[in-house]
Amino acid sequence: MKRPCGASDGDENGCFDLFCGAGPVGLSLAAQLHALGVSCQIFDKNECRSDQSKAFVVWGRSLELLDTCMDAHEFVTVGRPVRKARFYQAGRPFAELDFTTQKSEFGTGVLIPQSATERLLEGYLSECDLVVQRSTELLSFEQGDHDVTCVLREAKGGTENRSCEISGRL
Numbered sequence: 734m735k736r737p738c739g740a741s742d743g744d745e746n747g748c749f750d751l752f753c754g755a756g757p758v759g760l761s762l763a764a765q766l767h768a769l770g771v772s773c774q775i776f777d778k779n780e781c782r783s784d785q786s787k788a789f790v791v792w793g794r795s796l797e798l799l800d801t802c803m804d805a806h807e808f809v810t811v812g813r814p815v816r817k818a819r820f821y822q823a824g825r826p827f828a829e830l831d832f833t834t835q836k837s838e839f840g841t842g843v844l845i846p847q848s849a850t851e852r853l854l855e856g857y858l859s860e861c862d863l864v865v866q867r868s869t870e871l872l873s874f875e876q877g878d879h880d881v882t883c884v885l886r887e888a889k890g891g892t893e894n895r896s897c898e899i900s901g902r903l
């Protein structure tokens with residue numbers, strides 16, 4: 734089931750919440766806050782999504798929370814349910830943990846590559862017209878009385894570096 738997208742025009746002062754990093758944490762937080770009507774901008778220093786997986790489990794409770802804004806069942810379709818862990822020594826199994834007793838509709842969680850997690854989250858966000866701004870690196874930020882000024886560097890064409898300042902709340 735699709736959930737409604739939130740606002741995207743900034744708050745009454747045109748202020749955005751700025752997310753540095755389009756990893757699972759930045760994207761999940763942006764999805765949750767965007768669904769609550771908080772305006773967001775996400776950027777990442779990398780040109781494209783990494784195919785190197787660090788996180789490979791999304792736990793059931795995380796899926797329950799994501800399901801409040803997007804259809805988290807997509808993670809179950811793409812990933813594999815966490816059911817059991819079996820421990821081996823010298824090639825012989827000696828212990829087993831059963832994860833099937835969780836009452837959550839998402840069970841304990843799903844095994845899913847980080848790139849797939851990011852693709853699903855980015856897919857939901859792009860449906861909300863929230864696209865990750867890539868090749869953009871946060872160089873520094875400074876806390877003001879009412880906002881935060883960030884210095885970002887955008888790499889255009891890989892040769893030219895440009896600095897800009899964005900005010901936002903971090």
Ligand SMILES: Cc1cc2nc3c(=O)[nH]c(=O)nc-3n(C[C@H](O)[C@H](O)[C@H](O)COP(=O)(O)OP(=O)(O)OC[C@H]3O[C@@H](n4cnc5c(N)ncnc54)[C@H](O)[C@@H]3O)c2cc1C
Pocket residue numbers: 753754755756757758759776777778779787788789790847869870871872
């Ligand atoms: C070796 C290793 C093994 C791990 N194994 C597991 C595991 O088995 N299971 C598990 O759940 N977790 C594992 N983790 C933890 C894993 O890092 C996190 O679960 C997950 O990657 C955290 O997501 P994240 O969004 O916080 O960070 P990341 O996935 O690291 O994403 C951060 C993003 O921010 C961007 N970024 C960083 N600095 C800037 C900047 N200045 N400006 C713009 N963009 C920036 C990066 O390009 C990146 O895309 C492991 C971590 C490591 C290092």
